[in-house]
Amino acid sequence: xxxxxxxxxxxxxxxxKILSTKSMKTILDRIIANKxxxxxxxxxxxxxxxxxxxxxxxxxxxxxxxxxxxxEFGIIAEIKRKSPSxxxxxxxxxxxxxxxxxxxxxxxxxxxxxxxxxxxGSIDDLLEVRSASKLPVxxxxxxxxxxxxxxxxxxxxxxxxxxxxxxxxxxxxxxxxVAKSLGLEVVFEIHTFxxxxxxxxxxxxxxxxxxxxxxxxxxxxHSFVLAPYLPHFIPAITASGIKMVSELDAxxxxxxxxxxxxxxxxxxxxxxxxxxxx
Numbered sequence: 001x002x003x004x005x006x007x008x009x010x011x012x013x014x015x016x017k018i019l020s021t022k023s024m025k026t027i028l029d030r031i032i033a034n035k036x037x038x039x040x041x042x043x044x045x046x047x048x049x050x051x052x053x054x055x056x057x058x059x060x061x062x063x064x065x066x067x068x069x070x071x072e073f074g075i076i077a078e079i080k081r082k083s084p085s086x087x088x089x090x091x092x093x094x095x096x097x098x099x100x101x102x103x104x105x106x107x108x109x110x111x112x113x114x115x116x117x118x119x120x121g122s123i124d125d126l127l128e129v130r131s132a133s134k135l136p137v138x139x140x141x142x143x144x145x146x147x148x149x150x151x152x153x154x155x156x157x158x159x160x161x162x163x164x165x166x167x168x169x170x171x172x173x174x175x176x177x178v179a180k181s182l183g184l185e186v187v188f189e190i191h192t193f194x195x196x197x198x199x200x201x202x203x204x205x206x207x208x209x210x211x212x213x214x215x216x217x218x219x220x221x222h223s224f225v226l227a228p229y230l231p232h233f234i235p236a237i238t239a240s241g242i243k244m245v246s247e248l249d250a251x252x253x254x255x256x257x258x259x260x261x262x263x264x265x266x267x268x269x270x271x272x273x274x275x276x277x278x
Contacts, residue, residue, distance in 0.1 A: 003150040026214035027084050027118075031142055032166050034117050039145045048147065054154035056130065061158040061183045064136040067108040067205045068257040069236045073248070074108030075275050076138065076237065079122030079129060080263030081113075085216040090266045096132035106275030109136040109159075111260055123155050130156030138187060142166060146178045159185035159204070164195035165213055177200045191222060191241070196229060206230055207260065211240040220247060227254040245274060 017106045051057060051226050058157055068074055079095055081103075095112070102110050112129050113121040139157040141148065144166060152160050160179055176186045185204040191212060192198060199206070209225050211218040218241035230236050238251050239260035248259060263270045 010088055024190040027216055029164065031084075031115070031118050031213075032144065035142045035144055038117075039148065040143075042147055042151065046147070046151070048150050051150040051154040053148075055128075055157040057150075057154045059156065061185070062134070062136040064109045064138060064159045064185050064187070065235060068205065068237070071108055072259040073252045073256070075106070075108040075248075076109045076111050076258055076260040077102040077105075077265055077271055078113065078140065078260060079121070079125060080262045080266065082118075083263070084118055084213065085218070086263050091120060093266070095128040098137075099129035099133040102146070102271065103133045103135050105271040107135065107271060108258065109138060111138040111140045111262070113140045113262075115141060122187045123151065126152075126155045126157060128135070136185075143175060144162055144171075145278075146175060149175065149179050149182060149184065153182045153184060157184060159187055161187050161189055161202075161207070163189045163197045163213070165189075165191060165263065167198065167213040169198040169200075172198050173200045176200055187237075188227070193226065195231065197228075199231070199234075202235060206234050207239050208236065208256075209239050210242075220251070223251055224254055225258065227256070230255070243268075248274065 079093065079098055080089055081091050081093060099110055110133060112126045113119045114123050114126055116122050126137065126139055136158040137156060138159045138161060139152045140161045143160060143162055149160060152228055162175055164172065179186050180202055187205045187207050188199060188203040189207040189209050191209045208223045210220050210222045220241055223238040235257040236255065237258040237260055238256045242248065242259050242261050243264040251259060
């Protein structure tokens with residue numbers, strides 16, 4: 001079992017000062033409250049068997065972890081219509097067209113945000129990307145229930161995101177085991193040092209989110225502070241707030257195998273330049 005490296009008291013206080021979340025009632029609280037209602041509706045209208053019977057459920061998944069292994073550094077390009085922090089980004093995007101464009105531009109995988117209420121996405125966006133691209137597809141969602149994993153598999157996801165900030169340690173482990181049993185890879189997202197305690201050995205990829213989901217503030221410093229404490233046997237990617245090639249170079253030097261980029265690509269249309277640079 002992997003254990004967190006020991007940290008001096010002064011170093012720990014510095015980390016906590018940089019990374020701690022202070023707000024009580026946050027946008028993340030509202031997102032999860034809404035997601036709980038969505039899951040209730042999902043359970044009312046669907047069952048595990050209904051998802052298992054879907055054509056894509058039996059399809060072989062494509063490995064995001066292998067893609068990271070095959071590339072010195074790779075970019076996971078995201079499909080996102082809006083966000084609480086960035087507002088409207090690209091409300092009328094065509095997921096299939098954009099998925100093909102991402103593949104042609106050199107991305108190693110595609111992330112699809114499926115939350116509708118706060119990010120404007122849907123499970124249909126995932127289905128469209130899956131049909132249009134041969135790249136591994138990551139479902140980026142606030143997953144709190146195992147039925148969402150069966151839904152993800154039925155929609156053609158190759159990997160799913162589990163967010164430490166919204167899960168207890170045992171819950172995260174349970175969802176990881178269920179996802180793996182379905183053939184889905186697990187990307188485990190952390191933002192603070194103490195969230196590393198929720199990590200388990202079954203996780204395929206660690207993602208350090210530079211955005212505080214509660215306060216909706218972003219700093220690349222999170223990735224640089226946490227890098228020395230990440231387990232070496234699990235590949236790590238960095239996400240949010242990345243815009244320039246110089247930042248990619250620094251993150252690569254810090255030990256990251258890839259970067260998940262969404263808003264800057266969608267707003268500036270510079271994915272090809274970024275992939276060529278790395």
